[in-house]
Amino acid sequence: MKDESVFSEVTSLRADGPRAVLSTSALEVHVRVVDHLAHTTRSKFVTDEVLDTLVHGRVSTMAAIELSLAGWWRRIDGGYVVVDQELIDAMSRHPARRRIGRTCRRLWSFLNSESVIPL
Structure with missing residues (x-):
């Protein structure tokens, strides 16, 4: 995600009442x-290693603590579960992701139709 898009999303999150209590750096890490x-199959879990590749280690540690205290993230063994399902859903609505979902539904419908003989 480009920096302009990240900071635009951070600005909109800051405008939201309950989210305004978090620091800008924590919101940036969250976004x-x-x-x-939103672009992986693990839609809620981020490992410690991936977190450190997305943001510098010291910044990610402080942001993770802040987000955990705020209740947005939950620490489990090896990483964090992101609880903010609303933002995950909003960012997952990328056109390519929707197209993949439609293709999967069409394939599933075809496989479950009477034209396919199960083995």
Whole structure:
């Protein structure tokens, strides 16, 4: 995600009442992680290693503590579960992701039709 898009998303999150209590750097880390998760199959879990590749280690540690205290992230063994499903859903609505979902539904419908003989 480009920096302009990240900071635009951070600005809109800052305008939201309950989200305004978090620091700008924590919101930036949150947006970068959610953007990463929106493009992976693990839609809510980010490992410690991936978190450190997305943001510098010291910044990611402080942001993770802040986001955990705020209840947006939950620490589990080896990483964090992102609880902000609303933002994950919003960022997952990328046109390519929707197209993949439609293709999967069409394939599933075809495989479950009477034209396919199960083995």
